[in-house]
Amino acid sequence: MSINKKIIPMPLRYIINAVLFGAFLYIMNHIISSGIISKYYSGVISLIGIYIILAVSLNVATGYLGQLPLGHAGFMVIGAYTSAIIMKSVAAGSTGVAFPFALLAGGILAGVFGLIIGIPALRLRGDYLAILTLGFGEIIRVILLNIDNVLGFTLTNGAAGLQKIPKTTTFLITFICVGITIFAIHTLMKSRHGRAILSIRENEIAAEACGINTTYYKTLGFVVSAFFAGIAGGLFAGYIGILSPSDFGFMKSIEILVMVVLGGMGSMIGSVLSATVLTALPELLRSFERYRMVVYSLILVIVMIFKPSGLFGTYDFSLNSLLDKLILLFKGKRKNGQKNNEIKEGAEK
């Protein structure tokens, strides 16, 4: 009975994960602030964190909910501009304190747009939803370009974009956001609400027959996806320092989608790893920059041919199951005979 094999009791598993993640943050932060890694590379690491959030959040809508939205950059840019506009109006001394709130505001506004766009979009299926969300991403971009003319004062600064945004995005805050995102999405998905989202992907008619409010859960998946994309956008604004609508076009949405598809739709670890690799590679091989989309497309074609479900399928890795296996192995070596009984006993409880 594979479902009962958990050796470490559940709440303890979270504590172990939290401790390990905390240690990772502490060590990495120490390495970066002591200057062992150059500023450039620490920037790349932050960027990786931002793309991890983007990929993991898009995975909620594609991998878990089973839709194909093509406007993820739209939610990202809403978060980015919201956070940037707030940060630019904050007094220079208090940017550090204000940043988390600016991020949250960006996430919430993106989530609100997720709700607005989600309710009509989710009545559509497949291709139609893809086209509608694609249109949404472009509309947001055009609005950002032209809204100043309508408002009569400078808010987004049109095509020139926002400049001199306080560069408040650090390794620490990025990866705290990564940790929160992964934790929240993980705990959401491993609950009755997450299972409801999955059931829609699997079979909508059966889900309704089980009494699951499919409209609510589709919208929820969409809003969660948009919210975290907004957070990532805010981090991106604080990382790059300048924003222009042209950076958030259709290709950005595709870039994020490629990460999710490559990692395996519905696999969180897949999204994390492919976001890491696909962000790090082009940065580390700067000279290949112009071939980036070619390489992306090639990788995608190859993966689709040889492993259509993505590199990780829907497999989800957990540190604890690794620990479980190690413990079992260790116990097994010492008292081989008792091993099976122990598992059985665990199962009975």
Added chain:
Amino acid sequence: MSKPKREPVKLVPVPSVNIIPERDVDKTPILEVSHLGIDFGGLTAVDDFNMAIGRTEIAGLIGPNGAGKTTVFNLLTKVYHPTRGTIMLDGRDTGGMNTIQVNKMGIARTFQNIRLFKDLTVLDNVLIGLHNEMDYHLGGAILRFPAYWKAERIAKQRALELLSIFDMQDMAGNLAGSLPYGAQRRLEIVRALGTNPALLLLDEPAAGMNPSETSELMENIQKIRDTFQIAIMLIEHDMNLVMGICEGICVLNYGKVIAKGTAEEIQDNPKVIEAYLGKKKEEN
């Protein structure tokens, strides 16, 4: 819209002999359908369908291919909205309700062409059925409040209990799509039971099963009725099953009820024989 919360039943079978559908007579039937009909464009798929089912009755719905049996189920569960007629569930009109509301009121079903959550585990399939039996909210799930742990523990135990009806608890960790055909059909029944129904609709539960599986299924359907004290309505082409366990049978042909009654009454009805075997000149 929600039905009064019924206590989940303990899985101790009550002997079959104690349940006589006639005892239901003094109560309102769980389901009362009158003059139900639906047109698809020019085609009248179901017309003037009337039926009442007692609270612990096992009822059968039979008829040749294309007679409109599945359409009746789709009408009862609001996959389609009827063109004519009323459906009363537990004395309440279900007009204007949707599939979800009707399920919460107590109708659960299985599908003729199996609709499992294939890429999820057997346990997850049943837990999705138990979705509305758990009540912790979104924040409680994300922040892992004690309510989450408690509800999940109870639900998991309940799911394994329900799986044990068909002795499937050992498959809980397998992917639903990897199960053999018969087991998939049984899992659909378990998932439906998870929603704590008052009326269970089974669309060809024995399709694709071998005779020994079918006779086991017959016993289990009766066991389910006895344990949960619910009404069951089933569509089936296997006449041994229908005649063996259904207390009332309704025969459909071309969307119309052509006969109603007990197994004995149905078996000798010339209209039924004609519908199945055909008259000399007509096709079936």
